[in-house]
Amino acid sequence: MLRRCFLSCCLLMVCTVIILFPYRAYAEDPLSEETRKLLEKSLSIVEIDREIKKTEGLKTQAQSKLDMLSGELEAKQAQISASQSQTDDRIRAYYMGEREDLLGALLSTESISDFISVLDIIDMIFERDRDILNDYQEAYRNLMDTRDKQSQLLAELTELKNNLLLQRERVSELQASVNSSLKGSSDAEKLKALMEEMNAYWNNVGLFEVRRHFKALAEAMVDLPEFLKNNGNSITASGTNYTISIKQEDLNAFLRSENEIFNNFAFTFEDGRIIAEGKRDSLQLRVEGHYTIENEPQNSIQFHVDKLVFNGLVLPDTTCRELEEDFDLGFYPKLIIPLVEANEVTLQKGLLIIKLKLAL
Known part of the structure; x- marks a missing residue:
C-alpha cells in the first residue's frame, strides 16, 4: 500500500514538473x-x-x-x-x-x-x-x-x-x-523541446481548461435573462421599444455569483468588442469577440469568438469556431420580455446596449 502511494506521488510530481516547466522557463527567460x-x-x-x-x-x-x-x-x-x-x-x-x-x-x-x-x-x-x-x-x-x-x-x-x-x-x-x-536556428533542439512541452501542456491541461471556462459561461448565460428581469435598472421602455443596458461590472458580478471559476476572470466592454481575460496558476486566457443579431433558427444575440489567446499564444480560427459550435454563449430576448425581438446590439466602453421592438 505504501509502495503504491509512493509511486503515485512520484508520478504526480513528474507530471507537475512536465506541465509547469515551460512556464518557469518563460519567467526566467522571456520569449523573443x-x-x-x-x-x-x-x-x-x-x-x-x-x-x-x-x-x-x-x-x-x-x-x-x-x-x-x-x-x-x-x-x-x-x-x-x-x-x-x-x-x-x-x-x-x-x-x-x-x-x-x-x-x-x-x-x-x-x-x-x-x-x-x-x-x-x-x-x-x-x-x-x-x-x-x-x-x-x-x-x-x-x-x-x-x-x-x-x-x-x-x-x-x-x-x-x-x-x-x-x-x-x-x-x-x-x-x-x-x-x-x-533549420535556421542555432538552438534548434531547445526550440523543439519547448514546442513539445507547450503542445503537451495544451493537450493535457490547456484545452480542458479553455473548454471548462466556456462550458461555465454557457451555463451562466442560461440564467442571464432572469438576472436582467430582476435587475430593474437594466430594462427601460419607450412605447413599443425596449432597451436593455448591461454594465460590465454587473455582468462580472452576475458571472461570479454563478460560478467561482469567474473569480479570476473579468469581462470588459469596449467600442465594438468584448474582452474576457483571466489568469489562474500557470494558465492565462484571453478571449476577444463581438455580438450579432441572429434570426435563424430564432431571434437571438450570439457571441462570436474573434481571437483566442492561451498563455500569450494566439490559437487558430478552427479552435474559435469549434468553441462557438460547442457552447452557446448567446441569449434570447423573448426569455426576458415576451413578444419582442432584438434589432440592434451595441458595445460601448463599459456598456452593452440591446434594443428591442415588439414582434407584431
Whole structure:
C-alpha cells in the first residue's frame, strides 16, 4: 500500500514538473517575438490536426449516411415503379369516364336492396382507388424527401472534403515554416523541446481548461435573462421599444455569483468588442469577440469568438469556431420580455446596449 502511494506521488510530481516547466522557463527567460511566433505555429499545427481528425470522422459518418440514403432511394424508386401502373389505371379510368358506368349501374337498379348492394360495391371501388392514389402520393413524397436529404448531405460532404483539403494545406505550410525556422536556428533542439512541452501542456491541461471556462459561461448565460428581469435598472421602455443596458461590472458580478471559476476572470466592454481575460496558476486566457443579431433558427444575440489567446499564444480560427459550435454563449430576448425581438446590439466602453421592438 505504501509502495503504491509512493509511486503515485512520484508520478504526480513528474507530471507537475512536465506541465509547469515551460512556464518557469518563460519567467526566467522571456520569449523573443520569433520564438513566440514559432510556438504559435506549432500550437496551430496541433489544433488544426485535431480539426482534421474531427472533420475526417464527420466525413466518414456523412459518407455512411449517404450510402444508406442511396439504398433507400433505390428501394423507393422500385416502390414507385411497382405502383405506377396501378395508379395510371385508376387515373385513366377517371379521365376516360369509366367510373361513370358505375353511376349508371347504380341508377338502373330496381330495388332498394340492389341499390344498397351496388352502392357498397362502388364505395369499395372508390375507396380502393383512393388508397392506391394516396399510397402513390405518399411514396412519391418519401422519394422527394430522400432525394432532398441526399442532396443536402452531398453538399455537406463536399464542404467537408474542401475543408479537409484547406486544413491539410494550412498544416503543410505551417510545418514547412516551422521546419525552416528550426533549420535556421542555432538552438534548434531547445526550440523543439519547448514546442513539445507547450503542445503537451495544451493537450493535457490547456484545452480542458479553455473548454471548462466556456462550458461555465454557457451555463451562466442560461440564467442571464432572469438576472436582467430582476435587475430593474437594466430594462427601460419607450412605447413599443425596449432597451436593455448591461454594465460590465454587473455582468462580472452576475458571472461570479454563478460560478467561482469567474473569480479570476473579468469581462470588459469596449467600442465594438468584448474582452474576457483571466489568469489562474500557470494558465492565462484571453478571449476577444463581438455580438450579432441572429434570426435563424430564432431571434437571438450570439457571441462570436474573434481571437483566442492561451498563455500569450494566439490559437487558430478552427479552435474559435469549434468553441462557438460547442457552447452557446448567446441569449434570447423573448426569455426576458415576451413578444419582442432584438434589432440592434451595441458595445460601448463599459456598456452593452440591446434594443428591442415588439414582434407584431
